[in-house]
Amino acid sequence: MNSLAPPRVAGSATRSLLRQVALPVGILVVVTVVDLATGTSTVYYPFLLLAPTLAAATAPPVAILVIGGVSLPLRYWLAANDGYLGPEYSDLFEVSTWMYAMATALAMYLSAARIRHERALVAVSEVAVAAQRAILLPPSDNLGGLRLAVRYFAVAEEAELGGDLYIALDTPFGVRLIIGDVLGKGLGAVRTAAITIGAFREAAYDEPELSTVARRIDVSVTRNAPADRFVTALLVEVRPDRVAFAHRGHEEPVTIRADGSVHVLEPPDPGLPLGLGDLEPEPPPVWVVPFHEGDLLLLMTDGFADARDATGGHYPLVARIRALFGEGRLEDADPVAAVERLGDDLMRHVGLLGLTDDALVLALARATDPPEPHHAP
Template sequence: MNQARHRGGGHRPAHLFRHVVAGPALPLLIVLVVALVDLHGGAGMIVLPLLAAGPALAATTNGPRGVLCVGLLAAVSGALLGIRHGVPARDLAGVMSALGAVTLASGLAGMLRGRRERVLAAVRSVAEAAQHALLTPVPETVGPFQAAVRYSAAAAEARIGGDLYALVNTPYGVRVIVGDVRGKGLPAVGTAALVLGVFREAAYDEPDLLAVVDRIERSLARNLGPDDFVTAVVAGYPGAGRLEVVNCGHAPPLLVRAAGEVVAVEPVRPAPPLGLRALTDETPGRHELSFADGDQLLLYTDGVTEARDHDRAFYPLAEGLARHLSDEPARTLDALHDELLAHVGGRLHDDAALLLLRKPPAAAEVVHQLTSPRLLLGERAV
């Protein structure tokens, strides 16, 4: 993150220029430029109508009061310049009337724009509250794991999308889900909320990870339409260095061994996405594998692996993970996320989620817990 801030500091002049050009100073600048051109060239009536550009543009950056101030400045400048050049009173009155009409119309437009911006700000605050309720922040440590998550919605103004994730510490060990709802918009958000609600409840109730998946499947079968579904990976760590993975039509997680080897965890047998089991005889299988100290598991959505650059090449997630791997999941995901945005040119066209778990060596885990800021403040660790 420090590197990103450092790179941004090199563009301060350009940022200042954009701020001036797109900010409240531009309408005043236009009025002054028109006045200076007229004074220097003596254009008279040819240039005076251009003063209306000041209040017209002010409607995009200022409120009604700012528009009226710019319009007043333009009217005073136009009157003085017209008198200086001996413009006939009838022609000058026409220019003043046009400036007044543009100023009033621009003031009304500025008032409506301000009202829409206030409504949009309220909607954004509701979206942020919904995101925090739906996708609760992942703590730095959950059970025996270090954890981190990075999420980006393709619709930046919405803040939330159809990708989902959850990480809970249960009596049966740490359990995690990462999924992708078919579709976008509010229906996808509603389905994601349904899946997460059922998962969080079933993860605490069901000793068997497959039973957790069955609970989600039954709920979706009752509530989804015939063409709706959710791809998901559900994983659990019951303890004793053993990891369980159930894949329902989702991209395979990436397992990173302590030595740095990156391996895709393919499902033991193909299974349909959640919500489509009734259409096929296939049922998901539970894949069990060892998960030792120093190992890491990356779960993600297809918005990451299907992200393309200008040459239509997919983002190589496995290579990127191996390149940016570290002992701190948050730092690893920061580097991956920055590289992903650079790969697509700065904007994702699909929701993207990354969730990384790392099982630190026992000694490192004790040190991390003892030095945790939450523990130092007397808070209880998750």
């Protein structure tokens, strides 16, 4: 089996090189065929200069040198075929030869600069992706009597990764979790997300009040994150038959009851995002709603609200949740099935346009005790 690996690598490299030189080689072939087919009445060989010039966008420098070396004698041959290689054209051809040489050299320089930029971009992207993956760890399937599932859609353009974040912890005060979104993109957003999660880890185990946990995170983000960053967040604490929320400028959660009814949980007193606590002397209180066995809780970031279809229409989140899960379509409050179904529906909405912002959905439900094993008498 190992003996087959080198041919696969070589074949892949060959296909990659063919893709890189397809455009300039195509120009050489098309110009030559058209020039020969139209006879001596028209000339097309000057367009051969496009081959080494446009090759800078795709081909490596060595390939550009070869293309330039082929295009120049091909140009002389086509000129001779069209009757434009006499002594009266010698000065013109001397100038155009220098133009070919300079165009090829410039294309080689631009190609080398492009390759250096692409390699640097790949390195930065790998660092950013690794940092974000360290933040967005997959949750435990069963945490403190809860079933959790997450689906995340990343929009990474030139390492401009988003700052979506979440973490769930089983603390002495019950299961606590945070979902949030950092203003902006890039490594600064990933760093701010790491600061937020680190502060939540510290405070969630120590503070009995969820509002105090939010306050400690707010202080940490204000002190340690870049000045132009803040975090919209929703803190959640699951209690027996209830769930408590601390709202900090985030998207409203949605609950799907066991009877199929869908409820948007709007905070009675919305709070400011984390990092802006100095503007709010008295943070809003925690609010509590019922949460029973068979209920499903959905938490989203604003990537869902920002999603557009081909006509520019927003993703109708609540209407789609009712269509997907309402009226008995919940199927035993399975968080995994819920995030998969909602995520697939979101991607169908945006279609080929794709998402313009990172999107994250987290679902949780109370875990039911497994049935007692049946023993034959």
